[in-house]
Each structure stands twice: as C-alpha cells, then as structure tokens.
Amino acid sequence: MPRRYQDIYPSLPLLNSDELEHVSAAGLMSLRYFQAAPDRMPENVYTEHHVLLNLQSRPHRVQNTRDGILHDFVFHKNEIVVTPAGMRSGWRWFDKSDVIVVTLDPVKVERFAHTELSMLLDPQQFQDTPLFKDADLCTAGVILRDALENDDITSGVMYEAMSRVLLVKLLQRYGKRRHEAVALSARFTSSHYNRVLRFIRERLDQTIVLDELAREVGMSPSHFSRVFKETVGTTPMQYVLAYRVEQAIKMMDDTERPLGSIALDCGFADQSHFSRSFKQVTGQSPRVYRAARVA
Template sequence: MAISQSLTTADIGIFRKATGQTRLDQVKTSASDRGFVIGVSLTGGHRRHIFHEHHASSHDFTENAIYIRDLAQAYTADLSNPFDFMLFEISPASLERIANEAELAGVTSLAAETASKDIVLANLARALIPALERPEEASALFVDQMTTAIGAYLVQRYGGRQAQTASRTASLSRAHEELAKSIILENLEGDVSVLDVAQACNLSRGYFIRAFRETTGVTPYQWLLGERIKRARDLLRSSNAPLAEVAIACGFADQSHFTRVFSAIVGATPGAWRRNI
C-alpha cells in the first residue's frame, strides 16, 4: 500500500488505503459479524469486477463515488487500476447506537451501494484526511465530532427510514453551556471526546453538537480552536516565552502545528503577530 493510515474512535473505525499499482489482485473476504464497511473514492479510475452468487458485475469508481458493503456477506472481486479510498467500519452495536442518537431507532442495516456518487459523504470524509496524516495533531474532540456527523448522515441517508423533524429546539441550558465549556477548557489539547462532554450534560452526542452550535454559534471544536487562539494571543502579548512553549501551553502538538493553525485563523504567523503588537 502506498498509503495505509487509521484512527480508532468509539463507534467508527477510520482508514485510508491507497495503491499506485495498475495491476491488482483478486480480493476475497469471508462473511463476518463485523458490521458494515463504507468506502469513499478520493480519486477516479479504479475498477472492480464483483462476483455474486449467480452473476458478476463491473463497476468504475469516479472521484467521490462510494460503496457500502454488509460484511455479513462473503465478497470476491477482481481489482484493477490504482485506488485511494477512505474507509469507515461500523459494528452492528455501533450502528444501533448511532441510529438511536439520530432519533432513528430501529435502523439495523445500511442499504448496499456500489460506485454511486455521494458528494456530501465525500466532503465529510475528506475533512478527516489531515487527522489521518498527522495523528499526533488530531484532536479527539474534532474526530469525534466528524464521526458523529458521518454516522448520523449514513443512517439518515442509507438506513431506509425517513428522518423525523426535530421535535425540540436544540439549545443548551446556561448550566450545560458552562459545564461543557469548562470541560473543554480543562482539556485544551482536545483530548476529550464529544461523548464525554455530552454524557456530562446527560445528552446524546448528536443533540449536544446541534445544541452547542445553536447556543454558541460554533461547533465544539471551533469553540476549542477559538479558545486556543485567545490564550495564545494573551501569552504572546504578555510574555516573552518561546513560541514552542506557547504552543504547548495552548494545547498544540508543537510549534509547527501552532504556526499553521494560528496563521490560518489570524492571518499572520505567531512571531509576526507578536512583533506587530
């Protein structure tokens, strides 16, 4: 594999697999109880010849094409041409939990898809590429927030049931807002999951994310980034601490990580911003 990356979350396994080889082998997987695998093609040109019980079918994967496969069914396919896939694996128990949080209790499977295009899912998947490429910088809060969104989208789009209109306004009470913010601030490096914060507020992950965004105007991870940058500005303004120390004090993995995020949000590097003030 030219690329083989992975992240583990509470409910969804995240992988990126890519190869540049033109001639690929046949793949065979036995039936298992692992649940479902969802693939998102990041590039076009890959082709699969899939063998079914009584027939075979050929499929061309364009960019942003997806597949959904039930791992309870044995799978045999001839692969040809290079591929670059984001993959999500969801166990039956995780699918049930995700469906319950999305207010779609009773969804126990996802509809099979092969080489159909899904721009929404592809964009959600691509947002996780930096976390796979630099896992040491990946915030658990961000990854959990993204997988919650992906899980909810999958059960709503492919779970075979019509999503219900939200019956209550998604907003946090003042007490829950203060509690959530205090927990996030205590974990400025981002090593706290949405699940942890939501459970502290006695809310589901999906509802908590919607309520936090409705209440504050931003997602939990966006709020965390804002607080990191706010603390960084205070330290840059009030001290002569080296940038590497400021980075660690503000929850960044290192100075390089700090510089990239600060520059993207503020429009100047930390060093240049400090000199200008």
C-alpha cells in the first residue's frame, strides 16, 4: 500500500507547506524541509513524484535503493534525486541531512506541462533522471523554503510564483518528453497538440466546437477525438473546459476583477454557466474558491 513520504521520514519537517494557512492547498507542489540525524527510511512505493534537493554543504555518504537496486554514493551540495511515482525507494544517510523534499502530483505535472509549456510528457515522466547536480534548481527550492517561514499573504504569493518557476525549470531540463515516433492508432504529434492549444488560447472568450479543433489539425472530428484522448488522456471538449477553468483561476488572483467579467473572458455564456462548470472541475464554486485563496 503506497504511503506518504512524510509519514515514514524519521523526523518531523521543520517547514511544511501543507500546514500553512496562506499557501494554496490546490497549488502545484508541496514542500517539506528536513534536518535529521543519520538514519534510514524503509523501502516504499509512493503515488507522487519526490524531488530531493541536498543543501548539506559537507559531502556525505548516502544509500538509495530504487526498485531493488542499491546505489551507494557520496551526496554533494546542490545534487538532486528524483523518485518517480510508482518506484519502490528506500534511503539511508550517514551524516546529518539538510534537504528539501518537493512532492509533485503526476496528474498536475502532466497537466501543467500540457497547458503551460506545450509539452507532451512520456508516461514515465522522470524515470531516467535519478541523480544530477543543479544549483539553479536548488536555489529555487531555497527561495520556496524561505517563503514558508513567514505565513502571510506575501509569502503565499511568493511560494506560488516560485513553485511555477521551479516546475518549469525541472520540466524543461529533465522532463521526459513523449517520443514522436510512438505510433498510436493514428498519429497525434506535439505539432498537432501545439496547434490545438494555440487555437484555444486565441479564442478563449469565444465558443469552441469539436469540428473547429479537428479542422485545425486536418482530421475528421471522430478521428481527432480518438487520437486526442489516446494521447492527452481526456476528450477535446473536456480539455477545453478544464483550460477555461484554469485561466479563470489565474484571473481570480486579481480580487478586483468581477466574476462575471472573468466568466465572459474565459468563454462561458454567463456567470451561472461559469459557476456550474467551475464546480464540475474543482468541486467548489468560483466564489468559495476565490475566498479560500485570499483568506
């Protein structure tokens, strides 16, 4: 049975983004900061990705077991270990740890890559990136950690902004892209995806129908629907709806902007249509969601 990383780490985190009032629980990632005496963690399988950023200035010996294979190495400052969701992993460290652990929901990562970076990720995502050195990513992690020390509106805004920066850097440098050569029942490439996404962005405030999306990539509607769902994991129109809601959430950060105006700018017929669709995707009404973010 998969367990949460924080449930089996041998010490409590010094900082935990999930416990802070002004950091959105619906954000892109969770962050925990640990310092722990030499110890070990038993092998476990997790449903989320874990990105471990080493801040310890003194090189120290570490053992990491990954799917039954033991890796015994010296851990240096600014080195990073990524444990993908679904991988059995265990740890032992022989000196005091000083680490940031970033937890990522694979579904949110894939969605962010789709909509923000026009990337189609391989289903394995980070499977081939066990250990690498990246001072830039570690610096972004430290900024995130420091934003948690003061639980206020400003730090919450900083945390959410920097979480996007860290995820963009991680995906652009180490995200495993889907190979164009992978054959589906019919071909749907990154070029097709980018054209669809550009079409949606340019017509966000307008009605978008399946036939228009299919025509944009030169396919029949039935053919397009099939290969889109096989590649992206959702139907084209479900994707359009989720994209409209995502853009609405960004606009809602401007607390002076009326919900009715946001509804029209994101292509909803009226505020009632917006509310129903928003609740369908997020489980909350726009008014409740916005109130929780600014509380």
